[in-house]
Amino acid sequence: MVKSRFVTASAGSGKTFHLTKEVRCHIECDAVFIVAATFTRMAAAEMEKRIIEEVEKGSEIPSEKLRLIMRAAKVHFSTIDALFHQLLSTEEYVPQVADDHERALITAGADEHFFRHPDILADIESVLIAARILNLQPEGLIAALERSKDPLAEWECPDNRIDEFKGRQARIVAGYESLQERVRALAGGTRGALRTQVVDPLLEPIAETDLRKALFTKSGLAEVRVADADRQTPAYAALRDLYPPMRRLIAEHLVNTKRLRSALLKRFSTLRAGLLAEAKQRLGRLYFEDIPRALLALDGPGSHDRPLFMGRLYELGFHRTTHLLLDEFQDTSRIQFDLLRPLLDDILACVGENAEGERSLFLVGDWKQSIYQWRDAAPDHLKACITPALRSGQIAVEPLPHNYRSTPLLIAFFNHLVAELFAGTDEVHAQSPPQEPKHPYSGVSEVAVIPAQCGASDDPAYERLVDAIRQKQADCGCAWGDMAVLCRTNAHTDKVAAALARAGILSSGLHGRELLSLREGTSLYLSLAALFGEHDGRFIPRALSMLGYGEALTSRIARLAETVRSAPRPHRFSTCAAALRDLLPFFPRVLIETLWDEAERYFNTPDAVDAAAFLSYFLKMSRLITVPEGEHADRVKLATIHSTKGLEFPHVFLFWKEGLDRAAEIRHPEDGCPFSLTKSEIAFLASRPMEGSDALVEAAGAVKEENAEETANLLYVAATRAVKSLTILLRADKEGSLKGFSDLMLRAAAGPMSDAERTEFGWRHDYGPEKPQSSEQELLTATDLAGFIDMQVLDDDIDPTLRSADIEAGIERGLRIHAAFAGLTGDRRTIDRGGLDDEEAAAVNRFLRDAKVRELLFRPGTVCTEQHLSDTRMFGIVDRLIISPDRITLIDFKTGRVGHLADKYLPQMLRYRTILERLFGERPVEGYLLFVDEPHRIVTI
Known part of the structure; x- marks a missing residue:
């Protein structure tokens, strides 16, 4: 019997390890079909790789290991999208899915044709009118359509709805202008606050009404501060009667304008969707989101049992799924879960109230890391769907209590941050450091939350961030590439890159x-x-x-x-x-x-x-x-928070600016029309200017709460990418005050931290010296030399797909330095500068001044440089070979700061040594790796 579990895995808790462990247990049994679905292809490949490694490290006899490897090969590892793609494929039809790059090109091509469409060209005047109503420049129409495409696609809007909204708009405007005439007739008899605070705002065109003015949140003129003398005038009495109907018309105009805007966008969105569908059909491509929609359409959205979809499962054998494992469960979309639900219900039918059964579910997720709701992730829907199984005991909840990624200091800060961000929810779970961490804690760990005072410009905040990055590099001596700056938006990332460039600090993105x-x-x-x-x-x-x-x-x-x-x-x-x-x-x-x-x-x-x-x-x-950009040890990494999910960095800098609250996107209760409301519009409707405004305000409040939850999740994900240090740069106002989430982060840093030293902006703790590395010599040994002889050895060439301009320059530099060392033959002990530039010549001279390097390079004997070696099975080129009667000295030079990659060169050096041992019989062969840019590092083979 196997237990079904929902593993709540907070950041750094080792969920991939537990998924691997679960699959490893399942493959012990024959006649089971295991499906492991992850959120990304990288995660699926990583889990498959770890399973094989687990089997290889096991103590089983070779025949048993072979059986387990064969069983592991039958496990169905894939992303959920790939699983659905397989289910959509038939003998006659295999859809080709566009990757992200191809998708962007197809969409851009369709958008280019949008403004050349005959329907648009034939009625360009309507487009301009619509753009004015939409308050958009025509070229901004595409961006608006992209933002609203999903809710607009779900809204059924009859063709006559635009005319209906236009007619209503005309009636509202006419009614308001009629009332304005009466206000205008009274204006001459008003003065003071009655004139400026009441009459003037009411005389503005209804389309230009500024709802931020205090007047419009008042239900009546009695709430407006007016001189007592003015309250006794006939004009005041008349205005008191005119104000409520005018206020009602303003509210009706607001909502009707929003609905008219959505109806116009719907018209254009339908046209754009048609062009995009034609482009995809012409090119024979589907987008990933098209696949679950096509599967859902097999039975229709209202079907619960989905017989046609289940038929596909039976055709491909997925009905035999014994154990289903879902990674990143919190990011599953509503449509994905609805498609999987028949299979989930089928498995749970075999599970008892003690969570045990012959079949099982293994769900891994963390509600605090749900940051893809803009991509239709539906955590609330998922919670509601699995709650019955959790309450009945069919699925047991198992939290993972430890954080294996970060230092104890950072874990303590994360606990404070969670308490602030998720106060009043059931997500406040404290983590603790493991008793046996993956790697010993070492060096200085630090958390700092730094407010940066700014006026109208954000420049002081970006400059303060650059100063913090410089200070961290100076204090820790870490490589620039160990530092990552995370931002909320691409616009912030671009500004950080510009600020770093002005300071002479190179940066690189994660995605090319x-x-x-x-x-x-x-x-x-x-x-x-x-x-x-x-x-x-x-x-x-x-x-x-x-x-x-x-x-x-x-x-x-x-x-x-x-x-x-x-x-x-x-x-x-x-x-x-x-x-x-x-x-x-x-x-x-x-x-x-x-x-x-x-x-x-x-x-x-x-x-x-x-x-x-x-x-x-x-x-x-x-x-x-x-x-693509290769790894740059000399470049600070820049990325948006969303793009770093699942990654980690030694030193994280989070740049945070409280954004303008996203307009709450709600649906009209009458017909489901989607539209958004700003903060001032919500405040106006909350004062009940018309019938039905309460429902709109309540819906906007629910959406605002969802947006706040996702923002809290986003901050949690950003902070927990840090391994050793976390610096949060907050954009404050000119007085230095903070609000919203910025204030919560500052309060989290103010909380007490045990075993930590208080700093100006946070806390620090020194965990002792960094992991020691010998300044003299390191020894690489091979436990089974024969095992390396026939293996495919990695050569010195870098994968061309990872080469950047800097990497190409590094390769050329290495070739020039190797050529210079090739001239050190016979008794010669100085290099011919030749084609070396000043920096390269200085590096070589510094290398040759090291006493231990000179002792190895200039040992007595016959010197051969760039010596070709071969036997019947292998071939290689040795940088320097010294042949003497009592020993053979083998030397290989490495340029660049690549000493940490010494293990990579082990097979290569063993290959050379094996050839030399066969050539020189009894004479011992000593091999050395010498690193030109790190003369103190000498690796003995």
């Missing part, structure tokens, strides 16, 4: 950079433009020269241009591919491959024309075309 933002990317595009562009291109050689490219590239382009001119027209993919292949020696491979992929994608579409059209398309879509 635009290709044309790179010097090499722009140069590659210009090279192709010289070949295929519809202009003479006379400016291009000069532009390439300004970008740092010389005669070699321009000569190659001139020769290629001759070849292109002789090629048959139109120039399509084969010609582009040939040009890219010839340009490969001049540009990083990742750029060539990115252009290659985009060209292949473009020419596979039915709208493709020629290479010149491709370049125009590429330029238009360039903001969506990015190249």
Whole structure:
């Protein structure tokens, strides 16, 4: 019997470990079908990898390990989206799903056609009128449609509804203007506050009414401060009678304008959705969200048992699922859960009230980390659906109490933060450090919450953040790449990047950079433009020269241009591919491959024309075309909070600015029309100016509460990415005061911390010296040398897909330094500077001045440099080989600060040593890794 559980896994609690452990237990049994569904492909791959590692580390005999590995191979690891994709596929139809990049390109292409659609061109005047009603510039219409597409798609809006709203709008305006005439007739007899606080606001056009004025939150004029003498006038008595109907008309106008706006957006949204559907159909692609919708449509949204969908489960054998494991359960969307529900109910039918049965559910989640409600995650719906099983005992709740990621100091702060963010809820669960942490705590751990006083500009806050980053690097001596700045929005991230750049601090994103933002990317595009562009291109050689490219590239382009001119027209993919292949020696491979992929994608579409059209398309879509960035030890990482879910960083800086509260998106109780209300509009409707306003205010309050919960979750996720230190930079007003969540974070830092030292902005604790590393020599040993002989050894080349401009420069630097060391032959003990620049020459001289390095390099014997070694099975090149009668000395040089990667070079060095031992018989072979930029680090093989 197996127990069904809902594991509540707070940040850093080791949920992947527990998922792996659960699957490991299940594969002990034969004749079971296990499905493990995760939120991301990376998580699915990680869990599958860990299962195999667990089996390999086990104490079972080889035959039993083989059986377990075969059982593990039958476990169905996938994301929920991939699982649904498999269920949607049939023998006749296998939908092709667009990845994020392709999706962005398809959507951008459809949006480009939107304003050229015949319906739009035929009625451009209506579009301009609609834009005015919507209070949007025409070019901002697409962004508004994207924000509201889901609620608009769910709203059934009859074709005549726009005319209905327009007619009502005209009647409201006419009625209000009629009452205004009566107010205008009374205006001459008013003065003081009665004139400025009552008459003047009522005489403004109804569409320009400022609801932030105190007048409109008053239910009657008796609540308005007016001189007693004015209260006795006939004008006051008349205004007192006119105010309630005018206030009612203002409220009706407000709501009707919102509904008219939604109806207009619905019209445009339907047109845009149609264009997008046509583009996807023409290209044979689906978006991920289309898959569950298509499955839901099999039985209709109202079906509970879903017989057709369950038929797909039976066809593919998923009805045999014995154990179902769902990771990141809190991020499951409503539609995903509704599709899985028949299978969940089927499994729970085999589970008793003690949570045990032959089949089981294993749900892992943390309601505090639900930050994807904008992507239709529905935590409240999920809670309501699993509550009956929790209450009946069919699913047991198991909290994970420890945080294995962060230091005890940070864990204590997280507990204070949770108490502030989730006060009054059932999510206030304290974590504790484990008795046996994954790694010993070491170094200084610190938490700081820093308010930055700002006036009209946010610049002081960004400057204060830069100062905090500099101070952290100076105090800890950590690499810039160990620090990550997390922001709420992309706009904040861009401003942080600009502030860091002004301070001379490099930064990099987590998800790549635009290709044309790179010097090499722009140069590659210009090279192709010289070949295929519809202009003479006379400016291009000069532009390439300004970008740092010389005669070699321009000569190659001139020769290629001759070849292109002789090629048959139109120039399509084969010609582009040939040009890219010839340009490969001049540009990083990742750029060539990115252009290659985009060209292949473009020419596979039915709208493709020629290479010149491709370049125009590429330029238009360039903001969506990015190249990956490798790890940069010298660059601060920048990311939005949403993009870092599941990641961790040694030092986290959270930049937080209280945003304007998102307008509460509600549905009208009459027809479900979606619209949003601002804070001042909600306050106005709360004063009950018309019938039905209470229902709107109540709905807005519920939405506002949901938004606040998600913001609290977002802050919790951001803070808990930190491993060693957390610095929160809060944007305060010019007096230094804070409000909202900023105030909660400041209060969390003010709480007492045991075993910690108070600092100006928080707390710190020194856990002792960092993990010690020998300043002399490190020893790498191989327990089973034969096990390394036949393995595929990683060579020194970096995966081309990870190469950035900086990495390419590092490789070139390493080649030049290796060439300089190759000249140290015979009795020569100084290098020929040759092609080394000042920095490289200084690094080499500093390396050669180290006494232990010189002792190894200049041992007596015959010196061979860049020596080729081979036998019948292996081949290699040794940087330096010293052959003497009593021993063989094998030396390999490494450039860059890569000493922490010494284990990576172990198989390579063992390969060399094995060849030498076979060649020199009884003479001992001593191997050494020498790190040019870290002379003190000498690794003995």
